Amino acid sequence: MTRYRCPVCGTRRTDWNLLVAHQRQHGHKPCTCPGYHHPHRPGSPFCESRPTSGVAAAIRAGWEPTSEELLDALIEVTLTTAGRPLRQWPYPEN
Numbered sequence: 047m048t049r050y051r052c053p054v055c056g057t058r059r060t061d062w063n064l065l066v067a068h069q070r071q072h073g074h075k076p077c078t079c080p081g082y083h084h085p086h087r088p089g090s091p092f093c094e095s096r097p098t099s100g101v102a103a104a105i106r107a108g109w110e111p112t113s114e115e116l117l118d119a120l121i122e123v124t125l126t127t128a129g130r131p132l133r134q135w136p137y138p139e140n
């Protein structure tokens with residue numbers, strides 16, 4: 047049986063029209079940034095919405111870092127890109 051997979055959340059539909067309806071209803075639009083040659087799930091390893099995509103792209107382009115250099119690059123990314131905003135303190139009072 048043919049199954050159509052939503053590239054964003056991974057759930058499957060048996061009918062193309064159901065998949066289109068699902069993507070419209072939940073806003074599951076595949077990302078089309080130049081990290082891949084095809085539409086993909088936002089946040090995939092080479093997707094530009096992912097902070098470490100530059101490191102992954104450098105490795106794909108032939109960079110062979112030692113584990114120390116790789117750790118250095120990832121720390122650099124962590125220190126120079128914005129994190130996620132704090133929405134709730136992890137230990138709410140009760």
Ligand SMILES: [Zn+2]
Pocket residue numbers: 052053054055056057068069072074
């Ligand atoms: Zn979906």
Ligand SMILES: [Zn+2]
Pocket residue numbers: 077078079080081086087088089092093094095
């Ligand atoms: Zn992307």
